[in-house]
Each structure stands twice: as structure tokens, then as C-alpha cells.
Amino acid sequence: MLNIQNLHVYYGGIHALEGISLEVPANKIITLIGANGAGKSTTLRAICGLVKAASGTITFRGEDITQASTTQIVQKGITMVPEGRRVFPDLTVLENLYLGAYTRKDADVKRDLDWVFSLFPRLKERKGQLAGTLSGGEQQMLAVGRALMANPSLLMMDEPSLGLAPMLVQEIFNIIKEIHSEGKTILLIEQNARAALQLADYGYVLETGRIVLAGSGKELLARDEVRKVYLGEE
Numbered sequence: 369m370l371n372i373q374n375l376h377v378y379y380g381g382i383h384a385l386e387g388i389s390l391e392v393p394a395n396k397i398i399t400l401i402g403a404n405g406a407g408k409s410t411t412l413r414a415i416c417g418l419v420k421a422a423s424g425t426i427t428f429r430g431e432d433i434t435q436a437s438t439t440q441i442v443q444k445g446i447t448m449v450p451e452g453r454r455v456f457p458d459l460t461v462l463e464n465l466y467l468g469a470y471t472r473k474d475a476d477v478k479r480d481l482d483w484v485f486s487l488f489p490r491l492k493e494r495k496g497q498l499a500g501t502l503s504g505g506e507q508q509m510l511a512v513g514r515a516l517m518a519n520p521s522l523l524m525m526d527e528p529s530l531g532l533a534p535m536l537v538q539e540i541f542n543i544i545k546e547i548h549s550e551g552k553t554i555l556l557i558e559q560n561a562r563a564a565l566q567l568a569d570y571g572y573v574l575e576t577g578r579i580v581l582a583g584s585g586k587e588l589l590a591r592d593e594v595r596k597v598y599l600g601e602e
């Protein structure tokens with residue numbers, strides 16, 4: 369579904385991605401793990417067109433989207449839940465959700481709103497509340513809900529469990545499973561490498577702008593270097 373070939377991204381003089389290649393097949397859950405600053409968020413930003421590729425190609429369903437605008441990319445079916453739950457604090461829950469659907473012209477927005485409310489009943493109860501007054505966990509749910517309102521075929525999530533209490537972390541992982549079972553393809557970045565690798569069909573390990581390891585979630589969980597560096601085992 370998504371194919372990245374030899375992608376290079378710079379921020380000024382910083383070479384953040386040094387030739388990344390990866391694949392996200394349809395209906396799979398793929399995870400990217402790596403230390404702080406490895407280039408995980410940059411990879412998602414490049415896919416969304418928020419940072420430009422210096423070279424390399426990004427293809428989505430056979431179409432080259434390397435130079436496409438973010439709006440075009442959303443319309444083609446890719447959305448992202450950004451790092452740090454960027455909801456609009458002065459808008460209500462409902463307004464935030466409808467903003468997620470702003471590029472849509474189809475008639476199924478209401479259907480997807482009902483789906484988001486069934487995934488997150490808490491958001492339905494609080495639909496008139498200003499997003500800035502939601503708890504951290506509720507804001508994370510809203511950020512996921514807003515991304516789903518674009519009706520993406522590929523949903524990318526940048527550390528959705530960051531800063532959440534253990535019970536909520538489990539809930540977010542359950543929600544990811546449920547979203548996946550509704551036919552969405554998922555590209556997930558997680559600090560919680562163990563949970564991500566247990567959930568994912570396939571994973572990539574990033575180190576300072578390069579992919580250093582790749583394999584099924586099971587394979588990566590069994591690798592010594594992954595266990596030491598990312599799972600904190602001796």
C-alpha cells in the first residue's frame with residue numbers, strides 16, 4: 369500500500385533521514401521503533417508532506433506522492449495522529465472532530481462520527497466541552513478520533529500512548545486493534561516497544577536516520593539487540 373524507497377530528509381544542515389526504505393502492506397499493522405531523535409516522527413511527517421524529501425520516493429497505492437501537498441495526501445487516504453495530541457484547545461470536541469473531515473466531500477461523515485463515538489463513548493459524553501479542558505487521555509482519544517474522521521485507509525500514529533497511565537495505555541492498544549479490525553492499515557510509532565512489537569505484523573528499527581533491523585514483531589522481540597536496547601533486558 370505504502371512504499372518508501374531511499375528517502376532522505378534534511379532540516380537545514382541536519383541529515384535526519386539517511387536513505388530509508390520501508391513498506392506498509394494493506395491491512396497490516398507496521399511499527400517503527402527507535403531511540404529519541406532516530407527519525408521516527410520525521411518519517412511520518414515526510415509521508416504526510418509536512419517535510420519535503422530531498423531525494424527518494426514515497427508511493428501510495430502505486431501513485432508517487434513524494435511531492436504531493438498534505439491536503440492531497442489526506443484526500444488520498446493517509447492521516448496522522450501527531451506526537452503530543454495537537455487538538456485545538458479552544459474548539460469543542462465536536463468541532464475538533466468535524467475539522468478532521470474538512471477535506472471530505474462524501475456523505476458518510478456522520479457514519480464515521482458515530483463510529484468514533486462508539487470507539488470513544490467518553491468523547492460523545494463530552495462533545496460540547498472545549499478540547500483544552502479534556503484530560504490528557506481524553507485529548508489523545510480526540511486526536512485519534514479526529515484522524516479517523518478523514519476516513520483514512522492508512523492511519524499513522526506517533527506515540528499514542530505517551531504519558532498515559534498504564535490502564536489507558538492498554539485501552540489505546542485495544543482501540544488500535546479495533547480500528548485495524550475495521551479494515552484500516554496502521555503505521556505505529558511507539559516508545560512502548562514491547563507492546564508495539566507484540567501487536568505489529570512487522571517492525572522496523574531506526575537508528576540515527578537509518579533502518580538497522582527489520583522483521584516480524586515476533587522476530588524482533590527475540591533479537592538480543594532489541595531486547596537489550598529497546599526492552600531494557602540484560
Ligand SMILES: Nc1ncnc2c1ncn2[C@@H]1O[C@H](COP(=O)(O)OP(=O)(O)OP(=O)(O)O)[C@@H](O)[C@H]1O
Nearest residue numbers: 379382384402403404405406407408409410411451
Ligand atoms: N524542525 C526541526 N529542525 C531541526 N531539526 C529537527 C527538526 N525536527 C527534528 N529534527 C532533528 O531530526 C532528528 C530526528 O527527529 P525526529 O523528531 O524524527 O526523531 P524521533 O525518532 O521522532 O524522536 P522522539 O522519539 O524523541 O520523538 C533529530 O536529530 C532532531 O533533532
Ligand SMILES: [Mg+2]
Nearest residue numbers: 408409410451
Ligand atoms: Mg518523535
